[in-house]
Amino acid sequence: MMARLSDSLTRAYHSDLAYNFRKSPVAVLAALVALSLVLAAVFAPLLAPSNPYDPASLNLMDGFTPPMTENAFTGNSYLLGTDNQGRDVLSTILYGARLSLFVGVMAVLFAMLLGIGAGLIAGWRGGWVDTVLMRVADVQLSFPSILIALLIFGVARGLIAPDQRDTMAIWVLIISIGLSDWVQYARVVRSATMVEKNKEYVQAARIIGVRPVVILTRHILPNVMGPVLVIATIGLALAIIAEATLSFLGVGVPPTEPSLGTLIRIGQQYLFSGEWWILLFPAIALLALALSVNLLGDWLRDALNPRLR
């Protein structure tokens, strides 16, 4: 068992992809930044000095404390200062990044699921099924995805009972962003499927009577996953930004449980009055997160593109 694991690790280390990765300082740096942010977010409850989602632990008099300065009323001091409610900005960023990442990852998974399903069916069946699915995709592509997310979010809020809205808000966000993003996966998977389905290994599988579902999932899917992973990585950065945008517009998560976008929205109100840290640090965190994931996606796209080798 151990031998097999180390064997595959060695193989992975010597693979083209890993070699390419080691030779790209941008990719290494981006991976390091992304990894540390993801780890910090995942382990936020252990790392954060306080829990910003517990309103009972907050002291309003701590509000607007500048970074590394003693508060005039309470004597408390915070590394990155506090926001308008006396929340520690560092803890809020850690918890906020956790929320942003969770929404981003779930939204991408949801979009992948939808897009791959639709793409496989459209590519495999062709005919009117293909036409209908792809025209729907065309219509959706003609709208900016943030508008679609806003539309879905608005409709969903109308459908959910008021007292359920807070608990459902995150899931509504995930579904809105996911639904606005599935088209790209569907298109890529469809075209790849159309190429693959005429190849000999698929023909052979059909002749020996393998069911279409099995062919699609076991034979074709693994061969179209390369480009899907590239889209998913870049899509993750976009989903994080979409979540931040929605929260910035005030339609995302409730204000008592801020994500990075909510924090930026709050901080933006205090820009003119000189409390820059409420805006700046969450904005840097969002920038670092989105940029590093995006750079990784770019690198992956180039690395997997045979024409660029």
Next chain:
Amino acid sequence: MKNTLSFKRLMASATALALLAGAASAETLRWARVADALTLDPHSQNEGPTSTLLHHIYETLVARNTDGSLAPRLATEWSIHPDDPTVWVFKLREGVTFHDGSPFTAEDVVFSMERVKHPSSGFQALHSAAVSATAVDDLTVHIQMSGPSPLYVQNLTNFFIMDSGWAEANDVVVPQNFAAGEENFAVRNTNGTGAYQLVSREPEVRTVLAAYEGHWAETPDVTEIIYTPIAEAATRVAALLSGEVDLVQDVPVQDIARLEQTDGITITTGPENRNIFFAYDMASEKLISANVEDNPFAKPQVREAMALALDRDAIQQVVMRGQSQPSAAPLPPFVNGWREDLHAYSAPDYERAAALIAEAGYPDGFSVTLNCPNDRYLNDEAICQAVVGMLGRIGMEVNLVSQTRSLHFPLIENWETDFYLLGWGVPPFDSAYVFNFLVHTREEGFGSFNGSRYSNPELDAKIESLATMTDLVARDALIAEIWDQVMADRVFLNVHNQVLAYAMRDGVTLPVHPENQPNMANVTLN
């Protein structure tokens, strides 16, 4: 002969030149504030920004000066009938026309009185003591009261007069029922007698008003108003700093200091006739959003605990940056009935408050949803967030739902919220207004904003009698008595009285209006 002619010509060309010069100089005022009017139907919504915009288009019989006194507007004189103390007599202004040219007569006042008393009107409670209006002649109106009502004229500062003929022609005889989501012609079209007429309106985006040339008063300095609601505080300030707007009505408290130091910008501040408070369902068997089977707010211990948990001084210092007057009663200091002891509040005591919650039967606390507007009052959402934290310290898990005010207010009017934030101004400058809308049992003409479901028949009778009392000393004593009961029952969890700040570019002068109802016809430009 020839001379006279050329003199006339000279005058005419001089006038034309003056007009040209006038048109060329900046007489447009670009005015921004946090929110748009909810509707232009003048009798539908009794709400600040709505009334402010309507005051430019429609006029009232009497207006409120910035010092709080009454000024003649469509009525030139008003008095109680010498022979009958239950009748108010109004002499109307001569030569007033509506924007479509039709003359203003007593019939329009009679019609508007009927309309404002309709059940779908938001102003009903102000006119509960008025039985009917009759036109004695074209310029005299008698309003028959149910009893002597010496203070009734104070209720008329937001009583907008509509053209009866226009209303009938356009099928808007009945006010829009806003809470039911209705629309009518008057929501987007107007025909008033005001100094400005509507040029164009895109709700929530931009409303353009132009001076009405046929107006009875002198032409105002400002001949065109471009009204833009800008919900984001920082964007509003940025618009003023960059010269995109000339006047910002709702200046965020955090930016007052910075704007005061900016060249070319003037800030005026003053206390507003408006209190910000929390209220809760005190009467239902069970709450909509709570995780317990009974109603915690019905228990006096819980209400006392909440009062002990509210740290008003912290809210004033941190959230409001000193720009508020913390108080225990929802009554601004210049309103009749205000007393020093109503204003007094005790320092927070979290231990005692937590003990009271346990004593009330909730040793593990309970959870409840708080509804809050996020675009109506100064830092409304931040106040709610702060209170969520304070109540969390005594075992109440409060889920905050903050949303735009057109979604928030119907929750109170339709009894769909357990616990909410509300701001209340007192346009008639008398406590009876607070009682009529917020304390009296909800029934026809009363209690439309009584979201606490508070009902005390004995108190209702006292409140109703206020409308007809002529002995003002006895009346003030009764007001004091009612306040004592309201405070003892803790009907309100009051936070503070709001302080207003207007910011404008140099050259624009507008004094702070205590009801936050500035009229741009009063702006002086230099």
